[in-house]
Amino acid sequence: MESGARLTLLMTPAGQVLAQYGFTRAVDVMAAAALGAAIFSSTTEIAKMLKEREFAALNHEGLQHGIFLGSFDTRRGRLLALVVYGPDSSLGLVQLFFEDLVAKLIAASPEKVEQKPVLAADFERELTQSLASLFGR
Amino acid sequence: MSLVNFTTREITCKIVYYGPGRSGKTTNLQYVYGRVPEDRRGRMVSLATETERTLFFDFLPLELGSISGFTTRFHLYTVPGQVYYNSTRKLVLQGADGVVFVADSQARQLDQNIESMQNLQANLLELDEDARSMPLVFQYNKQDLPSDLILTPEELDQALNFWGVPSFPSDALRGEGVFETLRAVSELVLRRLSQEAPA
Numbered sequence A: 001m002e003s004g005a006r007l008t009l010l011m012t013p014a015g016q017v018l019a020q021y022g023f024t025r026a027v028d029v030m031a032a033a034a035l036g037a038a039i040f041s042s043t044t045e046i047a048k049m050l051k052e053r054e055f056a057a058l059n060h061e062g063l064q065h066g067i068f069l070g071s072f073d074t075r076r077g078r079l080l081a082l083v084v085y086g087p088d089s090s091l092g093l094v095q096l097f098f099e100d101l102v103a104k105l106i107a108a109s110p111e112k113v114e115q116k117p118v119l120a121a122d123f124e125r126e127l128t129q130s131l132a133s134l135f136g137r
Numbered sequence B: 001m002s003l004v005n006f007t008t009r010e011i012t013c014k015i016v017y018y019g020p021g022r023s024g025k026t027t028n029l030q031y032v033y034g035r036v037p038e039d040r041r042g043r044m045v046s047l048a049t050e051t052e053r054t055l056f057f058d059f060l061p062l063e064l065g066s067i068s069g070f071t072t073r074f075h076l077y078t079v080p081g082q083v084y085y086n087s088t089r090k091l092v093l094q095g096a097d098g099v100v101f102v103a104d105s106q107a108r109q110l111d112q113n114i115e116s117m118q119n120l121q122a123n124l125l126e127l128d129e130d131a132r133s134m135p136l137v138f139q140y141n142k143q144d145l146p147s148d149l150i151l152t153p154e155e156l157d158q159a160l161n162f163w164g165v166p167s168f169p170s171d172a173l174r175g176e177g178v179f180e181t182l183r184a185v186s187e188l189v190l191r192r193l194s195q196e197a198p199a
Helices: A029-049 A091-108 A123-135 B026-037 B083-093 B109-124 B155-162 B178-196
Strands: A007-010 A017-022 A057-061 A067-072 A077-085 B002-006 B010-016 B046-047 B054-067 B072-080 B098-104 B136-141 B167-169
Touching: A007 A029, A007 A067, A007 B083, A007 B136, A017 A029, A029 A057, A029 A077, A029 B054, A029 B072, A029 B083, A057 A091, A057 B010, A057 B072, A067 A091, A067 B083, A077 A091, A077 B155, A123 B054, A123 B178, B002 B026, B010 B083, B026 B054, B026 B072, B026 B098, B026 B178, B054 B083, B072 B178, B083 B109, B098 B155, B098 B178, B136 B155, B136 B178, B155 B167, B167 B178
Parallel strands: B010 B072, B010 B098, B098 B136, B136 B167
Antiparallel strands: A007 A017, A007 A077, A057 A067, A067 A077, B002 B010, B046 B054, B054 B072
């Protein structure tokens, strides 16, 4: 990635991962997304208390890594991006490519929800099998 | 709400363990984490205070397997039970597909259970969720305590379970009722998802 990002996660405000890019084996993706969404939700609530517009982006820099969290609205709802970057990148560079990513995602997001069948075929049998296999009873 | 990704054929559902402080929500997740095979679970994350009280949430991802060609995952969260953490409790509840209400069976905790249940309804309302249509399961924890200290599952059903949803007695420390509860809410969540879909 030209921004120098090590990892980029695209997720819902509830912390569910929609897409990921980069060295995902180095980070527990699902935990990182849950924590990222939590950070964002907390600061949004603090902004409300201050009667401030929400913080559109947050940045935390460490010695080796920095994390950037940004939110944006699409026609299908709000999304969050969590970007992990190293010393070979910078906040400015990440922000630049984040804006580009947001513009492309907004342009690409479909207007209407296309309805497709979910969990229809073999639902009952596979539900029972999966529950039995995970819970062992 | 459930995330259905048609490209990767994945479904992710969020289940929140709710209830008053010290009722055993974190204990439920710790038991599940300890018993589910490693390849079916991710890392458990706990944001707790120095005294091991939940500060923000516990998080445990589980993989159920494949249903109708979709890899199905559950993200289990707990909320902080203590009254003054309501703002964070509401954040964790956001986007929930199902709720497990973990009640403390001790008779002296009845008021706390009722208050927490009312708080759940108020928070769902603020999030524009209808509490009556949300998949909900009750777990009456600490049923292993001496019988003169606790209420029976029937008494707790009468006090808390207005809608007659599934309820389970439990001893979460030893695991009794833990998987039964999780299985029931998982089933409710997936059935709701299958009913919402066009045939």
